[in-house]
Amino acid sequence: MQPDPHEVALCVNGAPYRRTVEARMLLSDFLRHELRLAGTHVGCEHGVCGACTILLDGAPVRSCLMFAVQANGCELSTIEGLASASGDLDPLQQAMHEHHGLQCGYCTPGILMTMTAFLRENPAPSEDEVREALSGNLCRCTGYQNIVDAVLKAAANMRAAP
Amino acid sequence: MNFRLARPAVLIDINGLAELAAIDFEGGTRLGALTRYATLERNSGFLKACPLFADALPHIAHPQIRNRGTIGGNLSHADPASELPAVALAMQARMRLTSRRGERELAASDFFVGILTTDIGPEEMLAEITFPPLPRASGTCFMEVARRRGDFALAGVAVIISLDEEGYCTSIRVALCGVGDTPVDATAATTSLIGQRCTDQAIEAVAADVREAIDPPGNVHASADYQRHVAGVLTRRAIATACLRAADAA
Numbered sequence: 001m002q003p004d005p006h007e008v009a010l011c012v013n014g015a016p017y018r019r020t021v022e023a024r025m026l027l028s029d030f031l032r033h034e035l036r037l038a039g040t041h042v043g044c045e046h047g048v049c050g051a052c053t054i055l056l057d058g059a060p061v062r063s064c065l066m067f068a069v070q071a072n073g074c075e076l077s078t079i080e081g082l083a084s085a086s087g088d089l090d091p092l093q094q095a096m097h098e099h100h101g102l103q104c105g106y107c108t109p110g111i112l113m114t115m116t117a118f119l120r121e122n123p124a125p126s127e128d129e130v131r132e133a134l135s136g137n138l139c140r141c142t143g144y145q146n147i148v149d150a151v152l153k154a155a156a157n158m159r160a161a162p
Numbered sequence: 163m164n165f166r167l168a169r170p171a172v173l174i175d176i177n178g179l180a181e182l183a184a185i186d187f188e189g190g191t192r193l194g195a196l197t198r199y200a201t202l203e204r205n206s207g208f209l210k211a212c213p214l215f216a217d218a219l220p221h222i223a224h225p226q227i228r229n230r231g232t233i234g235g236n237l238s239h240a241d242p243a244s245e246l247p248a249v250a251l252a253m254q255a256r257m258r259l260t261s262r263r264g265e266r267e268l269a270a271s272d273f274f275v276g277i278l279t280t281d282i283g284p285e286e287m288l289a290e291i292t293f294p295p296l297p298r299a300s301g302t303c304f305m306e307v308a309r310r311r312g313d314f315a316l317a318g319v320a321v322i323i324s325l326d327e328e329g330y331c332t333s334i335r336v337a338l339c340g341v342g343d344t345p346v347d348a349t350a351a352t353t354s355l356i357g358q359r360c361t362d363q364a365i366e367a368v369a370a371d372v373r374e375a376i377d378p379p380g381n382v383h384a385s386a387d388y389q390r391h392v393a394g395v396l397t398r399r400a401i402a403t404a405c406l407r408a409a410d411a412a
């Protein structure tokens with residue numbers, strides 16, 4: 001197969017990046033291997049497990065179901081951008097920590113990105129709504145209960161924050 | 163493509179063609195092929211004109227998928243277990259295909275030709291889908307059973323029914339997903355309801371006829387008999403719900 005390089009320029013967590021990559025490179029592999037942002041995890045690589053969820057122009061998407069070239073010119077958010085520069089956890093991360101919302105942690109980046117977008121759209125969700133929003137992210141450790149608790153607590157904390 | 167079911171030599175990204183993402187209500191509901199599920203879910207005018215989508219869209223995978231997936235991609239992929247091909251068949255949608263040689267329009271019934279196969283030629287693309295207006299005083303319902311939330315359906319059914327002022331059925335359309343090589347139009351098996359009131363007995367009789375009319379293939383999750391059973395139960399429930407909605411609309 002002939003090489004087919006394309007230039008990709010995009011923003012991840014507010015920082016601009018420019019790389020030349022093969023057209024067939026997945027966005028998930030681009031983030032991990034080209035940008036060295038390995039917090040985005042790769043599970044099933046066909047859009048089922050949700051581990052690779054990132055925000056593309058603010059909306060959660062599977063980064064394994066897009067090519068890097070398709071994100072040219074886009075604003076991306078990944079797990080690396082959630083905590084502050086000084087290392088303070090954001091409210092959702094803090095709640096996951098306090099409620100033991102993870103065990104092995106492999107699914108956690110995808111869940112945090114999915115729930116970050118969900119709480120922006122629905123700041124006061126019911127438990128059922130949280131479970132529905134979580135349905136596209138597989139977790140084989142926790143049984144989900146502690147994740148649901150953490151998301152509800154994070155929502156309450158974010159509503160109470162000035 | 164991740165499964166290597168398709169290995170295209172050339173891949174063209176149409177995401178930059180904003181004019182392919184238009185929603186228009188001139189002469190029915192017209193959707194550009196690039197219209198995303200998430201856009202449809204949030205468009206109240208569209209859901210009012212095409213209420214089957216309000217039932218069906220939440221069954222399609224998960225929010226992360228619905229933010230990217232498009233109606234044109236769904237219908238062109240033609241997965242027989244997918245929801246929207248059955249909805250398109252029930253609504254008698256028309257597909258506008260374009261190529262360098264020109265355009266042609268296809269009925270949904272001629273569009274789906276086999277598993278993951280449509281009548282789109284190698285040089286053509288699906289550009290627009292038109293959903294004709296529903297009959298007056300009609301009610302619709304889509305239901306499915308899947309092993310897990312967001313999975314493809316073991317069986318699903320889309321129903322459109324209209325009633326006259328006295329509550330007699332004047333028309334009914336039924337299409338199913340997951341029970342054949344293509345979405346399956348079972349309308350021919352429902353004619354016993356025309357001119358009848360939608361009593362439990364009449365609905366059960368139609369559901370039994372639909373159950374007999376289909377020939378599900380069976381798969382790793384469900385035997386053919388189980389699919390047939392589920393399809394019958396769903397048909398009965400969906401017709402009953404569509405009747406209630408039609409009565410509300412009358």
